[in-house]
Amino acid sequence: MSNNNLESLHKLELSVLKQINDFFDENNLIYFAIGGTFLGAVRHKGFIPWDDDIDIAMPRESYNRLIKLSKDTDIFDEASVVNFHNQENARTYFTQIVVKDDYLVKYGLKENRIEGLALVDILPIDGYPDNHLMQTIYKFRIYVNKALAALSNSDKREINKVDSFRTLIYSIAKKLKIYKMFNRKKYYQKLDKIYSLNLNKETKLSGTVTGAYMFKELVESSFWKTREKYKFEDTFIYGGKDFDKYLTHIYGQYMILPPEEQRKSIHEVIE
Template sequence: MDIKNIKTEWNATILDILKAFIRICDEYGLRYYCCAGTAIGAVRHHGIIPWDDDIDVIMPRPDYDRLLEIAETADLGKYELITPYGDDTYPLYFSKISNKNTTLIEDRHIPCVIGLYVDIFPLDATDDDTEKAWALKDRYTKIINRLNAISTHNSFSEYISLLGKRKEWGRFAIKTAAFFFRKAIRRRLIQQMDRLSHLYDYDKAKNVQVYTGSYGHREVFPKAWLGSGKEFPFEDTTVLLPENYDEYLRHFFNDYMQFPPVEQRIEKHNRAYLNIHKKETREEIRGKVDFRI
């Protein structure tokens, strides 16, 4: 679903969610840093990149775990924290802070109804030996892929077609098991990721990494780059980036101040269904979209 016609309203909504998240962090003394395209937007555009469609932040694991605890009892008003522990249809290990008065389905194959959101990625301590940290990232990615496999609902023909590709046989096997034990397998995968995420003491670690990030081994970097953060203007507010933001961004994107080619200036997220003005249930959505519920 294209959002070009509502891009201004879309951006205003996710910016409002970011401001709410920052207020929570300020109130409870939680650390965060804008990351990925949001960090580039802060430095290069002083706001959301014109063709971007989301906002991403990272949180040191101790602060992230504390946020999850706070969200269990605190009144967040029109916002809610979506986590892998609260919704069996949620296909991710990281969390999102969402506007609960909106409706969003990103993938018609995944029966997860949420609202517009800001992504919150836990930033975990990892091994001081970079190659060992990379190996942990590879191990973690395999678990993420399994979680994705059991979260995705396919037609029978799509499911059987996996047998035609040898590299998809593992996915076929875990999806077969998920037909009978989806919740139990999901719970076990979340537990495995929890254990890996808490292997090292964040305060003592030299290196950190975003296990759930999409930049491969580049997700491993020195914790010293983060510092206490550096403020940047972002639309009509201010946000925090890693203190050594230039080194951090060049590590991920090389010359991040250079604009990408025009053909790469596109939205990167799917939207199978969207109602930016109202929260709808699965029953209300049924029939409006080809959504595998």
């Protein structure tokens, strides 16, 4: 993505972030910055310069309430709340905030190769079983249903973004049109039930297992008990109080910038 496009995208995302802060506070919805967004808040006081979206997480109860509220309320001026509950062909299990078509033109942006340009990824925070046997069953069920959901999505999968083995699998699935054999929404519904098994239970670990790093994103549940405001460009973003423990767990020496050749967005936007 060109620097001009990235600047326009960050400007749009900041506008949406301010609306998130207002709407969530008004409705007692809790969120935390996660991943590269949290790293950006701590290391750069805003966006990582080459990052192109915002990642936040919500406790499952708040996450479910957001889904219900977004069905009846047009929350954002420039974007829509999209998930498999309200859009049949949603490409991800988790919720995304996607730019409305009119604003793609206004901000000089091009749409994503799937369905719309996602500004914000919203992931639920779920508990992880304490019992070792239950952990094994939990992981197995998630892996199986995620694999089937991915195959059902292979017609639209951006296969250049994943490792070579999965690239091969998706390529074969696409050529054979295997995706026609699977109902993506059905597998998302199954995953929804599995992820929610520990709702309202006190577990030692919890996190955004729906994310890219899956079970690596599990942290001590106490991390999600307290949050504070972090400066983020000309506004703020909420994040967990113990930022060092979280960022070290995910990134290691997180204050060290990566080599220049690695300073790229993981998302591709058509120029």
